[in-house]
Amino acid sequence: MNQRIPVTELASDFKGRAREALADSQLRSNFRTAMDSLMRKRADAFSDEDEREGLRELGNHIRARSLSNLPDLLEQLETKLTANGIKVHWAETVEEANEIVHGLIEAHDGRQVVKGKSMVSEEMEMNDYLADRDIECLESDMGEYIVQLDNEKPSHIIMPAIHKNARQVSALFNEKLGEHVSEDVDELIQTGRRILRRKFLEADVGVSGVNFAIAETGTLLLVENEGNGRMSTTSPPVHIAVTGIEKVVSNLRDVVPLVSLLTRSALGQPITTYVNLISGPRKPDELDGPEEVHLVLLDNGRTGAFADAQMRQTLNCIRCGACMNHCPVYTRVGGHTYGEVYPGPIGKIVTPHMVGLDKVPDHPSASSLCGACGEVCPVKIPIPELLQRLRQENVQAPDHEPAAVRGAGSKYSxxxxxxxxxxxxxxxxxxxxxxxxxxxxxxxxxxxxxxxxxxxxxxxxxxxxxxxxxxxxxxxxxxxxxxxxx
Amino acid sequence: MSELFYDAAPNATRVAPARETERRYPDKPAEVSLFGTCVVDLFFPEAGLDAIRLLEQQGIRVHFPQQQSCCGQPAWTSGYREEARAVALAQLDLLDDGRPVVVPSGSCAGMFRHHYLELFAEEPENLRRAEDLAGRTFELTEFLLKVCKVQLVDRGEKHKIALHTSCTARREMNTHLHARELLAQLDNVERIDHDHESECCGFGGTFSVRMPDISGAMVLDKTTALRQSGAAEAISADCGCLMNINGALEKQQQAFRGRHLASFLWERCGGEQ
Amino acid sequence: MSARNNILTKLRTSLAGTTPRPDEFDESLVTGPWRYPPEQRIARLRELMEAVHTEVHQTTEGDWPELVAELLVKREITNLLYAPATPHGKQLARAWKDEADRPALRVYDRPIEEWKAQLFNEVQASVTGTIGGIAATGSLVLWPDRHEPRLMSLAPPVHIALLKASGIHDNWYDMMTDQNWAAGLPTNALLVSGPSKTADIEQVLAYGAHGPKELIVLILEDV
Incomplete structure (x- = not known):
């Protein structure tokens, strides 16, 4: 697990990677097929336009209301979680977050970590951080597991391995696991299940993300289809959840429309197989569940985005991926071209605050501003407007004050x-x-x-x-x- | 949803603007100004002229203010806000006479209707004028259908066409159904759907030169879909898309072409009605 | 505490002079489109659950244990995890009494640490209750407790869930307000809407990713 040599050497800049991706006909057909299918499923799931638009307005309202009261909500969340027995930690940077997670694992002499899908842990590059400290951190979402096995990064926030087809996964399993598995998807998944079951049994610590943190009840809500999220948060003796500070909502009822928007926008499902509401560690009379539950709240540039009322809207995001599914650019170049954790339209507007605009100078320009992303966003983030704003920031003279985004002016000429x-x-x-x-x-x-x-x-x-x-x-x-x- | 709430602070958390209600249209005016757009001016002047003819056919007196240039969109979408504002101000001054403005392009009409409000957000007097302009700006197909309530009489032969709708018309102007409705009035014209019809052609103004690889892949897919639709030609109400689509088709040495809707309508329905 | 203070201070600075947006939650948006006449609730729930490979049976308060036996025998399942202290557990045990050829009953009576490997590797099926269902999304609602702990509905390859017809709500919002969830949630509350699944390879649906490969719902209809 310690070797992290990328299998494919990618070009160092966006345009170079885009050119390589465009020339890869297998990759392009994998993405086109998948995105077409995801678009169809979403359209079917929202067949009533009035219902959809009303719900999107409600989703936007809930997110905006939460953000308009974010510091108080975070404190309320902390108070409630603490009362429920969940320990809350705060991290300004990914380094701090990793140190907190590592400290918690060390405190339990943990050596094996099993992780449910979490994009924030990708921001932290937690797998690598822990691997460097001799702690195995294994992805348990099937897509994430496949990607990790190939020393890659996810190419989609909901479907991490969407760039691979069954033949490629089968070849990977044969090569890395020494398992002789056919290209039959069921057989591939059952192989993954078998291997990961053992890991769930052995793991000392489970890590997960959070879809919504509910301040009113002190609850962490997770949606998933596979059951790996439930496994990761139930089976090991310690559960560490990591999430961004924006994920909090005021009331329990707020999650009803948000979950519906999320699962229908992401996969066209009326609901995911599991909606998992965690409001505390195992109680003295209970027989399973983790003895300890921790929540790490990560900033990583979010307060920077929050400082600008226009860019604050990026924090509405509920990570459904619909914007990338509908993006004609993403569909053609795939997720790896973006070179960052969050690809596609949402990636272009959240990444600058995380890593600095100078690290992703081409991102704002890589859009025809066709508006498909903004049209489908379940929480009505005006993505084209924000791309447009970033283009302005990007061509400002570098000494322009005040810079609204770190690394602004990177395209100044x-x-x-x-x-x-x-x-x-x-x-x-x-x-x-x-x-x-x-x-x-x-x-x-x-x-x-x-x-x-x-x-x-x-x-x-x-x-x-x-x-x-x-x-x-x-x-x-x-x-x-x-x-x-x- | 937010009528009860008004927080004027510039740093207040924003909510999405209310859903656009169906636009209210005025009665047919006696006179309009045509804003031709820079792309039409230099590369598709016939389309602009045909737009004038169509309006005149409706008994409307058309003005073409000779001082007009560009709406400012290229600088705006490239991030050059100050430069876009300077050019926008020139058009705002020019079109300040209260006359309805008809634009034969969804994206340029979108500048007047939406983005001038952003450009002049900090300047109360100009913002007021921009709001006024936005209120009387109409995209050509929208104007013909909703304001003139045209009843087209098709004089052409049987013909199959594919329609490419610009993304601005579709997603910013809500005018994407207007061209369809106009075409549906033509008895002998069959509109054929093409693959991924709602997808962008890849133009995006300066996007096409900043990201030529990606834009090229998009326009190749679009032109292929249009060609393979079974239509004899493509029709669009936006000359930015047409420049992209036709330029690519010519480079690919294909005979298939796109044409502006105004020219198509004038060819089939021109003259006295 | 410095990270906490820095984050909160930055957020407060950014909001200086503004007021929190009022709560304008329009509940009709999450209830209106999702209301059903009572006689259609079961049909709606069935339709959605069966669409994602859930096996649904309509039976009665009296007959379900026999149906469980039948379903298990058909699958050649040799053991069943159940909760003896619950009313439905007692009913099951009564039906199993004097029936020698039925699957062996197993009990979740120890902390998980004492038998995790057995639970993971040996238990073939479980039967649990639910606190209700949701017609709008085709979901079961489980509040695991000491008798039916969390892993009971997750680790075994086959999960049989008992759902009282009278406990099916129109939609999630109605259910959480009727039962006043906001006043206090258990350590873990779950909505379960099918067997475990994944579409992570080529978007091809495969069931039994990490949780149960089969979810069997017995809807108990009584007058």
Whole structure:
């Protein structure tokens, strides 16, 4: 488990990785097929438009209400959880969070950790951190297990191994586990079950994420289909949940619409197989469940996003993945191209606050702003608007104050700004603009045959012989219904 | 949902704006201004002219303010807010006469309808003017269908077309059904669905030159879907998409092309009605 | 405590001068579309649960133990985990008495640490009660306790759940408000809506990922 040599060496920048992904026809067909199916399932699950839109408004309202009261809610959550016997820890950085988790495992002489699916633990790179300290941290979600076995990262937040097909998984099991398994999905899953059952039996500590933390009752809610989440939070003697500070909601009833939005948006399911509400460790008269339950609340840039009222909306996210399922860019390049924990549209708007915009300079531009993400977001995050905002932050002069996002100005270019200033001149002075139209139409034969990246995919654009300014003037002059401004 | 609540603080937590209710349309006006858009101006002027003809056919006097240039969208979507604002202000000044503005492009109409409000959010007087402009801006198909309530008479032969709707028309302007309805009025025209019809063509303004690999993959899929639909040609009400789609088809050396809806309608329904 | 203070201070600074948004929870959005005439509740629950490979039987308060025996014998299951102190456990035990060829009854009577391997590897099936069901989503609601601990419905490959027809609610919201869940939840409350499953490989559904491969629901209908 200690070797973490990536199997495939990926290009170091977004555009390079995108080019590699686009050239991989297997990868592209895996994603296209999967995303098409997920889109269909979501559409079927929300067949009543009024019902869907009403629920999305309620989802947005609940998240906004929670965020508008976040510090008090976090304190209320802490008080309630503590009263319920769950210990709460706070971490500003992933390093702090890892130290807390490691400290808790050490305190129990833990050597084997089994983990349910948790994107926050991916932010922490917890597996690697613990592996470096001789603690095995094994993923138990089937998709995460497959990805971990191949020393990869998840390529989708809900379906981590969606980039692989059954043949590839079978080859992986044969190679890494020495198991001779066919490409039959049932057989592959039963092999995983057998191996992971043993791990659940042996594990000293279970780690999980949290979908919603309920302040009113001091409850951690987890949704899942496999049962690995229940296993991880029930079977080992210690349960450590890790989550972002934004995941708290006020009331128990708030989770009714949120769970419905989450499972229907993510997988088109009316509900997941299990909804698991944890409100405390094992009580003295109970016979199972962990003796200790801990919650680690992680900041990791979230307070930075929170500081800006517009970017604060990124914290509405309930991690359903619908935005990536509907994204024409994600569908074509897959999750690994983004090079970060959260791929797709949501990744583009939450990652800058976690790692700095300068580390993901191409992310805001990698969108045609088609709006499909914002249209399906169950909590109505205006994703295109936020991408647009990040583009603004990205071209600010680096010394621009105050920087709303860490690493802002990473795409600042004097030359490009000059170009846009010239464009302003052209478009604000009608005489210039008309001169430009005249020259472009008059000398259209001289239009260059190559126009930078445009001509990689298109023929060179040739201006028309006469502009609309010209044609309209002439037409309106002779029109039976004449315009006086012409 | 939030009428009871008003927290004016700029750092207040935001809720999503209320769902757009069905837009209320005015009676057919006597005069309109046409905002041609820069792409139409230089690359698809016939489409602009056909839009004028269609409006005149409805008995409307069309003005084409000769001082117009670009709506500012390229700078806006590229993150150059100040530059976009400067160009937007020029158009705002120009179109300040209270006349309805018709735009033969969903995305440029979307700038007037939505993004000018963001650009001038901090300037009360300009914001008021931007709100006024937004209220009287109409995308061409929307204007023909909802304001003019056109009844088109098809004079053309039997014909099959595929319709590509721009993402702005679909998701920002809520006008995606208007072109469909107009086309449905044409007796001899059959509109054929194409694969992944609601998906973006990959243009996205500067996206197409900043991310040419991804944009190229998207437009290849779109052009392939359009070609394989069985339609004789593609129709769209947005010249940004058309520039992308036609430029790619030409590069691929395909004969299939896209055409602006205004030109298509004028060809089939032009003249006296 | 510094991380805690830093986080809370940053959040409070960012909200300075603002007021929390009021609670405008519109319950009709989560109840209105999900109400059923009483006679349709069972059908709705069945339809959803069967769609995800749950085996559902409608039986009576008196007959269910015989049905359990039948289902187990058909599957050649040789042992069954049950809770002897519960009313349904007592009823099951009575039905098993004097029937030598029925699966052996096993009891969850020790802390898990004392028999985890046996529970994981030997127990073939379990039967538990539920505190109700939800028609809207096709869900069972379980509040595990000392008699029927959490792993009882998770570790064995076959889980048989008893659901009283009268305990089926229209939707989750109604159920949690009717029963006033907000006043206090058990250490673990569960909604179970089918056997364990995964679609992580090529989106192909496979059942029995980590939990039960089979979920059998016996709906007890009594007048």
């Amino acid at each position: 004097r030359k490009e700004r000059m170009m846009w200033r010239a464009w302003v001149m052209l478009n604000t002075r009608p005489a210039f603009y008309k001169l430009f139209l005249w020259a472009a139409t008059r000398f259209r034969a001289l239009a260059p045959k190559k126009a930078g990246p445009w001509t990689e995919n298109h023929s060179a654009p040739v201006p028309a012989a006469r502009s609309l300014h010209d044609l309209a003037r002439d037409h309106l002059k002779n029109s039976p219904i004449r315009g006086e401004k012409s």
